[in-house]
Amino acid sequence: MISLGQDEIAKYPFLAEAGQYLKDKGFTLEQFATDPDLRIIVDKAYERIESAAEDKTYYPELDDPSEKETTLPLNVFSFLIAIVLLKLSGLNTLINKFSLAEARRAEKFLQRDLVSNSDKTSEEFAIKIFRDIFSVTIKKTGGYFVIPIPDYLRHAVNFHEREWKLVNRHVENGMVFLSPRESVRLIRWKLSGYIGSKIKSANTPSMSDGFEDKVKRLSALAKKFVVNTVVTGAYPPCIEHAIEVLNKGENLSHSGRFMLATFLLGRGQTIDEIAPLFKNAPDWNEKVTRYQIKQLSGETGGSKTKYVCPSCEKIKSNNLCYITPDCDNIINPMQFGRKRL
Amino acid sequence: MLENDLKFLEETFKQYYFDHFDLIHVPDRSKEREYGYKKFNSGMIRHMSLKTDKDLHLMLMTNAPSDVFCSNGYYSFPNLPMAEKDWKEADLIFDIDAKDLKLSCRKDHTCMKCVSCAEISLVQDACPKCKSNKLDLVSLPCQNCISGVKKEVLNLVKILTTDLQIDDKNIRISFSGNEGFHVYVTNSSYNQLGSNERRDLIDYIKFQSAMPERFGFPKNNPSRISFPDLGDSGWSGRVAKELFGSKSKRSKTITKIISDGQVAYQQKLEEMKNSIGVKIDSNVTSDIHRIFRLEGSLNSKSSLVKLVCQDIEKFNPYIEACLIGDEPVEILANFPIKFSLKNTKFGPYMNEKTSVPKYAAAYMVCKGIASISDT
DSSP states (O other), rough: OOOOOOHHHHHGGGSSSSHHHHHHOOOHHHHHOOOGGGHHHHHHHHHHHHHHHTOOOOOOOOHHHHHHHHHHHHHHHHHHHHHHHHHHHHHHHHHHHHHHHHHHHHHHHHHHHHHOOOOHHHHHHHHHHHHHHHHHEEEEEETTEEHHHHHHHHHHHOOSGGGGSGGGSSTTEEEEEEEEHHHHHTTHHHHHHHHHHHHHHHHHOOOOHHHHHHHHHHHHHHHHOOOOOOOSSSOOOOHHHHHHHTTOOOOOHHHHHHHHHHHHHHHTOHHHHGGGGGGGGGTHHHHHHHHHHHHEEEEEESOOOOOOOHHHHHHTTOOOOOOOOTTTTTTSGGGTTTOOO | OOOHHHHHHHHHHHHHHHHHHGOOOOOGGGGGEEEEEEEETEEEEEEEEEOSSHHHHHHHHHHHSSEEESSSSSEETSSGOOOOOOOEEOOEEEEEEEEEEGGGGGGGGEEETTTOOOOOOSSSOOOTOOOOOEEEEEOOOOOOHHHHHHHHHHHHHHHHTTTOOOOGGEEEEEEEESSSEEEEEEETTTTTTHHHHHHHHHHHHHHHHHHHHTTTOOSSSSSSSOOOOTSSHHHHHHHHHHHSSSSSGGGHHHHHHHHHHHHHHHHHHHHHHTTSSSSOOHHHOSSSSSSSEEOOOOOOTTOOOEEEEESSOOOOHHHHHHHHHOOOEEEEESSSEEEETTTTTEOOOOEEEEEEEHHHHHHHHHHEEEEEOOO
16 A cells, blocks of 8 residues: 555545545544534535536646645545535436546646656656556656557557557657556546445444435436337347446446447437447547447548448457347357347 | 279378478367368368367278367367357457458469359459459459568567567467468457457557547647647557658658648548558457467468468578479469469460479369379
């Protein structure tokens, strides 16, 4: 485990052991639920989740030395109480949104720390986060950071944009050269996943009266992400699984999204029917999603290529195959059900 | 396949294995690999485990396979079904095939075989005998094809050793036994990569999806200085060489590129995948569970051996990988184009009975252009 100073905990609160931190500071969870003086922290925690749900990044100033004494603990506590509220609500959609927003927030600090020539400790700490949490060996060379190609590829495959492809990177002697901004952006999904998994693996505390109202409000907040699409007909297990992943608000890989959208297009569904399925994805953006499905359908795009659902073999190689006896030796998910008749 | 041909090839292949146990070994970490084989006129048998050379030789003698394969992947339980094997890692593998190079010589040594009546003729729209348009192409690659593939292999190895910093001690090149070469990378930091990561690596090696911005031409205000330079490492240097040829032409060429615009430059970069990208088979390299032809085994598409090349530039597959005996065999041959094996010229054959050395008979039967004569 990385040892944390006061500054680091405020920037990267997800690295702290929540229970231990509260204890060290002499607080109990009940106090937050009952003490009116601590109400402000619970309110801040709620705001933090709310802004995450709206895809905004909670980004308090940590630099003002006059406020440092009060803002530091307030930031850490509001993060920890936000987790308590999320655990009590049990809403995966919100947990994922919150994790992504917190990852974005941490990204800003990481980026600043990586380039802060004056503060060697912060820089070393940022490099340590890369190494210890994401198994990425990152080294500073002039104004660049260099990362071994295999480490780079493991993270870059999560991006859909062409600029992240290795061919569009400066590569030299087995290393990829990145700017500080790119280095940090590279680990966003993993960082968000890391925060999410820490939240999911944390124990759920018992409900206190002081938190009940906030938790109810979170349920109401999450309602707008509920998918009401009716799914009919027999879908192969890979497609069922992909829909399930999305419904849970978990991130579906690029190849998974491609498979799902091309499959549904192939079954004659319209863009209006398909787009809402992606509503729960942590990076949901209706305009972008609709545009992408349109591209797949061949309605737009230079080549007007209509993309078809990938073969079972390809799906298997992308770890998206959940074969059952019902698949009955089909070679493409589109054949599912048809062959059985 | 006709019964006579089947019997001939089975016996010939078995004899080869019996005589060449010295050439066919299990690879390193054999206990962690999956093996598979095919028999003539039959499907693939896989999910086998072979621990030692002895196990392998016994399998060859018992089954007289047409083709033998071994996984690039390492597993805890290689003989269990795929989902239960517990994949650990996989060697990085590459296949470069002459047919993917689209060389102009190909039409000179390609014939077509009618699927309906088996008539062999020069390439045309329909079968001259039965007018069917279900046709297979049969090609016997020439030295030019082999030279073309070798050039690609050397380009690949250059990228592997420089850009990817792979130690050349960990790179092994083999003739595939038909019309290409296989490249293995073992013990590298790339072994742990999954299929998706390998696909990105494939695009890198093939020089696919390159963006003009990366190669010096942003949307707005292109600057002459940001274009690649001949001394740059990696793709920048190779692109500069392709674009400018020499240092003296750099400035003039950049002026033209900028005046032609970014879209034209993008087009140019896309076309460059054909000239400077390495033509590897994507399906092979992205596969981390592949069973890949075993070195030292025969390829049933040709009866030539998949053989490790110590010096690829000097290697001549039609001499060195042709290891079947030369006792005369009577065949009925039909192939209207000449070819050469072991420094001997054969053909053209116009549906005629002839006597050829066994290695040539096996080659032609495997290619589907001859049958073992009844008499």
